[in-house]
Amino acid sequence: MLISPAAPADAVPPVLLGLAIILIAAKLVGELAERLGQPAVLGELLAGVLLGPSLLAVVDPGAPWLHLFAEIGVVILLFQIGLETDLQRMMRVGGAAFVVAVVGVAVPFALGYAVCRAMGLPDLESVVAGAALTATSVGITARVLSDLGRLQDPESQVVLGAAVIDDVIGLIILAVVARAVGGGAVSAGAIAVTTAAAFGFVIAAVLVGRLVVPPVFGLLARIGRPESLAPMGLAVGLLVAVLAHAAGSALIIGAFAAGLAFQPTAHAATIERGVTRLGHVFVPVFFVAVGAAVDVHTLGNSRVLAIGGLLILVAVVGKVVAGFAPFWFPGRKLVIGVGMIPRGEVGLIFAQTGLAAGVLDAGLFASVTAMVMVTTFLAPPLLKLLLGARPSSSRNAGGSAELVTEA
Amino acid sequence: MLISPAAPADAVPPVLLGLAIILIAAKLVGELAERLGQPAVLGELLAGVLLGPSLLAVVDPGAPWLHLFAEIGVVILLFQIGLETDLQRMMRVGGAAFVVAVVGVAVPFALGYAVCRAMGLPDLESVVAGAALTATSVGITARVLSDLGRLQDPESQVVLGAAVIDDVIGLIILAVVARAVGGGAVSAGAIAVTTAAAFGFVIAAVLVGRLVVPPVFGLLARIGRPESLAPMGLAVGLLVAVLAHAAGSALIIGAFAAGLAFQPTAHAATIERGVTRLGHVFVPVFFVAVGAAVDVHTLGNSRVLAIGGLLILVAVVGKVVAGFAPFWFPGRKLVIGVGMIPRGEVGLIFAQTGLAAGVLDAGLFASVTAMVMVTTFLAPPLLKLLLGARPSSSRNAGGSAELVTEA
Numbered sequence: 001m002l003i004s005p006a007a008p009a010d011a012v013p014p015v016l017l018g019l020a021i022i023l024i025a026a027k028l029v030g031e032l033a034e035r036l037g038q039p040a041v042l043g044e045l046l047a048g049v050l051l052g053p054s055l056l057a058v059v060d061p062g063a064p065w066l067h068l069f070a071e072i073g074v075v076i077l078l079f080q081i082g083l084e085t086d087l088q089r090m091m092r093v094g095g096a097a098f099v100v101a102v103v104g105v106a107v108p109f110a111l112g113y114a115v116c117r118a119m120g121l122p123d124l125e126s127v128v129a130g131a132a133l134t135a136t137s138v139g140i141t142a143r144v145l146s147d148l149g150r151l152q153d154p155e156s157q158v159v160l161g162a163a164v165i166d167d168v169i170g171l172i173i174l175a176v177v178a179r180a181v182g183g184g185a186v187s188a189g190a191i192a193v194t195t196a197a198a199f200g201f202v203i204a205a206v207l208v209g210r211l212v213v214p215p216v217f218g219l220l221a222r223i224g225r226p227e228s229l230a231p232m233g234l235a236v237g238l239l240v241a242v243l244a245h246a247a248g249s250a251l252i253i254g255a256f257a258a259g260l261a262f263q264p265t266a267h268a269a270t271i272e273r274g275v276t277r278l279g280h281v282f283v284p285v286f287f288v289a290v291g292a293a294v295d296v297h298t299l300g301n302s303r304v305l306a307i308g309g310l311l312i313l314v315a316v317v318g319k320v321v322a323g324f325a326p327f328w329f330p331g332r333k334l335v336i337g338v339g340m341i342p343r344g345e346v347g348l349i350f351a352q353t354g355l356a357a358g359v360l361d362a363g364l365f366a367s368v369t370a371m372v373m374v375t376t377f378l379a380p381p382l383l384k385l386l387l388g389a390r391p392s393s394s395r396n397a398g399g400s401a402e403l404v405t406e407a
Numbered sequence: 408m409l410i411s412p413a414a415p416a417d418a419v420p421p422v423l424l425g426l427a428i429i430l431i432a433a434k435l436v437g438e439l440a441e442r443l444g445q446p447a448v449l450g451e452l453l454a455g456v457l458l459g460p461s462l463l464a465v466v467d468p469g470a471p472w473l474h475l476f477a478e479i480g481v482v483i484l485l486f487q488i489g490l491e492t493d494l495q496r497m498m499r500v501g502g503a504a505f506v507v508a509v510v511g512v513a514v515p516f517a518l519g520y521a522v523c524r525a526m527g528l529p530d531l532e533s534v535v536a537g538a539a540l541t542a543t544s545v546g547i548t549a550r551v552l553s554d555l556g557r558l559q560d561p562e563s564q565v566v567l568g569a570a571v572i573d574d575v576i577g578l579i580i581l582a583v584v585a586r587a588v589g590g591g592a593v594s595a596g597a598i599a600v601t602t603a604a605a606f607g608f609v610i611a612a613v614l615v616g617r618l619v620v621p622p623v624f625g626l627l628a629r630i631g632r633p634e635s636l637a638p639m640g641l642a643v644g645l646l647v648a649v650l651a652h653a654a655g656s657a658l659i660i661g662a663f664a665a666g667l668a669f670q671p672t673a674h675a676a677t678i679e680r681g682v683t684r685l686g687h688v689f690v691p692v693f694f695v696a697v698g699a700a701v702d703v704h705t706l707g708n709s710r711v712l713a714i715g716g717l718l719i720l721v722a723v724v725g726k727v728v729a730g731f732a733p734f735w736f737p738g739r740k741l742v743i744g745v746g747m748i749p750r751g752e753v754g755l756i757f758a759q760t761g762l763a764a765g766v767l768d769a770g771l772f773a774s775v776t777a778m779v780m781v782t783t784f785l786a787p788p789l790l791k792l793l794l795g796a797r798p799s800s801s802r803n804a805g806g807s808a809e810l811v812t813e814a
Contacts, residue, residue, distance in 0.1 A: 220438075236431075242427070
């Protein structure tokens with residue numbers, strides 16, 4: 001009504017209603033999940049399943065506005081993850097984290113692919129399902145370790161470092177897979193090109209960003225109002241995301257690279273605080289939209305259950321094996337492996353990409369989504385069992401949890 | 408690509424690009440305006456004019472996503488204004504503010520209508536143009552007075568009280584006008600019904616809200632994470648906005664009422680901080696979209712310039728007269744009148760409503776928008792001239808400006 005005579009007069013109220021329902025459901029079920037000792041993201045996924053067409057039918061996962069908001073949510077999420085990722089610290093954790101990451105990507109991918117092929121699925125479908133098994137959720141892992149007061153343990157440092165590295169590898173695989181499911185050639189050459197494009201884009205964006213961002217945002221901070229920094233930072237994140245897309249990589253790779261470029265600057269904390277507030281609204285929309293795309297009826301299908309069960313087994317075994325890979329590391333290797341179990345946003349993005357491109361059918365999509373949800377669900381109680389809840393003496397547990405959530 | 412196979416694969420990157428450009432332009436020109444002693448909103452409007460189809464043609468004001476984001480922006484803005492509006496304090500400023508508000512609505516409306524009719528414009532068009540002259544911008548006025556260190560002067564108290572009251576009256580007139588331009592009857596009975604609906608909705612929402620909100624949000628604050636409060640508050644604001652729309656009133660009336668309902672609660676400040684961060688992204692989109700809808704070529708039209716000039720004259724005279732209306736008030740009445748001059752968001756919403764409904768043509772729309780921009784532009788230097796810049800001793804000027812901007 002306001003801006004465009006072309007837009008239907010009643011288009012806005014239903015969107016506002018849908019957004020309000022999604023936010024309320026996501027926050028309520030998210031809080032409930034936390035009360036039950038589970039990460040909030042699990043609650044948001046369940047809220048989506050609940051609101052989706054196969055149960056309450058309140059949210060239509062095909063609505064264009066929901067698609068747009070969810071994409072903005074995932075771009076903001078990866079920008080945030082980039083803002084949190086301390087490259088120097090990641091380098092220091094070094095060898096062990098790198099080995100855990102590489103083995104933790106390779107083994108689940110190979111096992112997942114093999115399982116799917118053994119179940120008679122075609123090649124591309126099996127690649128997508130395998131790829132969805134690769135990336136550990138940094139956010140969930142960090143949150144769980146923080147809740148247990150174990151963030152500063154050496155095992156936790158390895159887990160966090162590896163989770164960040166396998167996220168980057170996962171994003172690169174995603175770019176390759178997105179190209180493949182988009183009909184691009186899957187030859188070794190094409191994979192190499194896409195990998196080089198993704199790596200090259202991240203490296204170039206970080207290098208250029210670390211040269212350009214500090215003077216520009218230093219100037220902005222001197223001449224402008226402090227509340228302008230976060231929207232400007234977000235705008236730059238969006239621009240770099242679009243650049244990455246234009247360069248043949250993925251929006252989220254650009255957003256992550258932009259976050260990395262901002263991370264060491266004096267204004268990263270200010271930008272992150274502002275972007276996090278936006279994330280509190282947009283990111284749950286992504287998880288609810290993912291949950292809403294799950295057709296619960298497919299879970300009654302024995303083949304879906306069989307594949308889902310095998311994928312869960314492979315997801316757990318693959319990461320536990322990875323935990324034992326740095327054989328020289330003196331700490332408790334089982335803790336590392338279990339800490340790597342939760343899959344999250346990147347796994348779901350794989351599933352969505354595959355579903356949207358028609359490579360995954362509703363059944364395999366449900367299996368993969370179930371794998372993400374179950375691994376997310378498994379890790380907190382297992383880690384609690386292994387480590388025991390130890391209220392950290394050096395910092396307030398609630399405070400640090402809040403910190404990681406905010407971060 | 409992610410959520411819906413139905414959505415075109417390339418729809419998201421252009422939206423992210425457009426959003427990034429709008430944010431960067433709005434913040435840069437906004438900061439520039441502030442450097443020149445003008446309110447940031449003026450810069451955002453100018454950024455819109457610059458990006459719009461008649462100059463750089465970067466932003467298409469007819470794009471559905473822009474329409475949606477702008478509407479969300481104005482809903483958030485009115486929710487924020489409601490959150491800032493202290494009903495009790497407004498009551499205390501009392502008589503003088505009320506008289507200034509009523510006279511300041513009636514005189515500009517009557518003069519604006521008369522001018523348009525005299526220029527040969529039809530009845531409904533003249534009503535919309537007159538209505539756009541009524542509401543003072545609370546945000547701009549508060550910001551200017553704060554920048555001058557005069558927020559606590561008695562004249563400023565009257566100006567702020569009157570600006571809030573005439574905003575409410577303006578919103579009710581908007582509901583009436585929206586009904587009229589929507590093809591509804593403009594009989595006295597229909598106006599009475601719409602006024603009663605708007606008043607009734609605000610009163611009911613505030614009463615119910617003030618009963619329901621404190622226990623519900625008290626419970627949420629006890630059981631939940633603090634960062635969930637702002638999204639939940641926003642969700643409730645969106646729901647009440649949709650309710651107001653469904654009840655035959657306007658989205659923004661509902662959003663304002665929801666803000667009023669939250670205002671006295673313990674969590675208003677937390678909700679406002681979170682919502683303000685969202686506002687930093689969405690609200691500039693609204694002002695840029697409004698600016699982009701201005702066709703600068705119409706400003707070369709002598710009739711548009713004549714009507715625009717007359718509207719500006721009437722807008723200034725009407726509010727200055729209103730400043731002298733509370734004859735018993737001992738303060739400087741010219742300061743009150745000049746403080747009431749800047750029109751803002753509500754005036755622009757009138758213009759947009761009229762344009763979208765086809766009641767205003769591009770020429771009259773440009774005249775009204777020019778009136779809003781010029782009055783916004785005039786007030787800061789005039790007030791500075793009348794009052795002199797006095798760096799407040801009790802509070803840091805930058806700090807209080809930031810406070811009002813944040814508030």
